[in-house]
Amino acid sequence: MPATDYQASFLGRISIRRNQVIAMDGNHEQELQDLELFSKHVSERFAELLSSPDDIPFDALLSISWLRKLLDFFLCCEAEFKGVLMMGNDPSQISKPPLDRLIPEFLDRSVKALDVCNAVTNGLESVRHYQKLAEIVVSALEQKPIGDGQSRRAKKALTSLMSAMNVDDKECSAAKATERSWSFSRRGVSSKDRVPEHFRSVSNQVAKNWSAAKQIQAMTNNLVPPRGAEGSGLASPVYTMSVIMVFVMWALVAAIPCQERNGLSAIHFPAPKQLNWAQSIIGLHEKIGEEWKKKEKKGTAGLLDEMQKMEKLGNILMDFTDSFQFHGDITDQKAEEAAARSAELAETCRRMEEGLLPLQIQIREVFHRIVKTRTELLNALDQVGKSSPPLL
């Protein structure tokens, strides 16, 4: 895993640095070097993400494996950031301007990011549900020779799949219950026993009236590039890390079904192009933003590459099952075409099967990491605070 590699070399660097700090106390040059190295790594990592080839499905932009790489990079940047901020530096610096203002703002952003992580974890549960429905489609169409029964079976699962993806997009915050759509329609009798349709799923919500888009919008509050002399100090990594955090959360929300995403494309990143490390992030933001705008009109459960494939294949296979039922039978050519699509869908399902759980675990790791850094920063602030007389 790239994360561990980065981390190992990074930790090694820290231990060397510690010794150096003892040797040459308060070396400003060292600090500058660290800052430079940090932004260099950030820019390298995001350049790699930006250059992901679209034609290799495995690594395509916003595919599961791409997201995992993104999270890996996030963890790496985060570890380095913490190193730059907390190791060897004069600890009292974090309680002096401008950090006395920037750190609490950063911590505030962190808390918001945690809620986004949870929303995305919930969203992955929906994606997993799509996968299960798609698997039914695949297993129905795998049967040979394909008959009316199998085609009906596939169509039923496809209908559920498509409407589930639709529901997630339109009313992600509401009636999640209908995502597993059952065909009650035929029997009016059972309606009184039916689970109420407007029952709102609680466990898939972060909280009532919570909105992922608003949350991310709020994360960009006060996020301005450091100016003048601040630019060379610790204000700059705090800013860089904030932008990375906002971007990663934004990308996750764009990719994965999430509670309330209205206005996601309107979110503006205050990252100036002249900053080297920001260029790739801006590039990615534009690219994904374009995609989102395109899909936003049509409605989509998310930009996750595998999900988009699923949607596309689902539509084709839906047509196929429709024409099958209409004609009673199909030509060999059509059957072959359907088999090929079905095989593609099977491949997509396989990638989901392999990748979704690790992705979920990784998001949890990001969650815990953010919590940990927050605690450490709070403790550091507390330590500094203790040197002044207690207020209580």
Add this chain to the structure above:
Amino acid sequence: MDGCQSGVPTYEGDLHVVAAAHHIVKALGATKNLSDDLRKILIDLDSHLSMITSNIDSKGGRGLVDVEERLDQAERKIMRWETDPMMIWDSGPKEASDYLEAVDETGKLVDGLRGLSVHENRKQKEILHRAMNILQMAMSRLEEELIHILVRHGQQFEPKHMYSRSIRKDIVYDESFVSVEDEPIKETSSRNYSNDESGECIVDLVHADVIPDIKSIAKVMFTSNYGPEFCEAFISVQKEALEQYFSFLGTENLSIEDVLKMEWTCLSSKMNKWTWSMKIIVRVYLASEKQLCDQVLGGLGSVSSYCFLEISKATILCLLNFGEAVAMGPHRPEKLLRLLDMYETLACLLRDIDTLFSEEAGSFIQLQFHELLERLGESAIAAFEAFRVAISSNGSLYPFAGGGVHPLNKYVMNYIRMFPEYCNTLNLLLKNQHPGVADQVTEPDYGLDASLLTSCPMAYHLRSITSCLESNLHKKSQLYKDEALQHIFLMNNIHYLVQKVKGSELRLFFGDEWIRKHNAMFQQHAMNYERATWSSVVSFLRDDNPGSSSMSKSTFKERCKGFSVAFEEVYKTQTSWSIPDPELREDLRISTSLKVVLAYRTFLGRNLAYTDDKCVKHTVEHVENSLLDLFEGSSRSLRNSRRW
């Protein structure tokens, strides 16, 4: 079900193949150490092959026609329900079993036909497609029936009945530390009953009568390869039922941001609710859900645990997130007990969780639980530390009026009085804080050995908390200008401290030595008070020449006046002082009385000749009675109130 008629005819040439296959299956079936799944497959295969053989033997070429007839029959039974508005399982057991039989028959025909379709017989293919179409319809129907049964026979249970077996006294003390200076402390101890470790019970989430029905639907759907559809339907209904129950318990989803911003009283009640819901959800609901999954899907390999995980994951994560949010929040002292509650709840549920999510797929959940437990532990320790810091840094600008028991003292003592309830947990958590005291307690089994208790980590920390408290009280006593009042304040507060320790399980942790020492301490303050207040007053009554008979009248007059003025002054001041404890007040009055009244009586007695003089302002009885007005907390004056 009469399955022997099933099977599909074949051509003479296949007979040998079938016979050979049959032979192999029989041989395989004889092997020991087969997994249940495999054995089931072999048995199915065996019966299937026998059917084919018997079919070939008895009916020969007429087979296909026969198959069609049987399919027609099954189709009629299945199609009949397509137009019927009634649900099959509501219509009666006969209807249900007829339907299942027809589905089973169709499934067998499909299997048989599919197994032979290599022959590319057009007619055969047509029958196969028809059969599969019927099967699809039936499966769709079964899915609906399943959902209907689950919803209709799903049972909700009242959580309040859940924990009646063993009750642990759980005192809620929600006072915020901040309120220490502001308001008088009410001893808010409302009781709250919760279960302890043995309160486990399993309920029927779905009425027991319909379990066989669900099982039979599962069986036929899985046999026909419609397992995924079964799981999807089963999961969605059960997941939703759990979510409904979750909101029925009154637990709502909160974002981490909300939790961090929450006011203490609100957070405290949410934490309580969490503790309670967590126990019910895990111990009762999930245990029952697991049982249901196993009942319905047992024998199908990992399907049962897959369904269970899918049903429960979202709710569990939701509960865990609240825990994470609480653990992240500011470590305020008042959070300690609630945090310990949460910690203990998780700790005692850990084994249940490990069992419920024992499969690999569930290890994610397991891990999250273990991590949260650790974090709650850290958070509790941090809150403990914050408690100590808050005690030592609690500052006052003005002396506490009347010298009574300071609110800080009340708060701290009432708070730590709950600690013994959490003895084992606190010992476990505090063990790592001070390795020096750790080793003495390996297996804290409290209540057995008193000498062990006073040396456990918690005892060490309790004593360190009270010594922080004592030094703070000393600091506060310095705010009084009157030395006597300093002593009254310290006497009151140390007495309170000792009473609280003696009157609760705390005494076991503080030990007799501590109590003796502190008893002596407040008594010392009482003596110091007497000396500070009364020595000068009594000095007026002293006999300067013990040998001589009496003093001069003018000296007597002077002494008498001096005493009266001093006594009145003390009376005026010290009636406003307060000794809240009636016994302590009484004791101090008696000993004061002994000293003052006795001296006064002797003084007057020795100078009987002058006692009728107006200069004797107070009789002995007046003085004695007046002393009873001291320390009542309301200022009075002897000069104005002419009671005698």
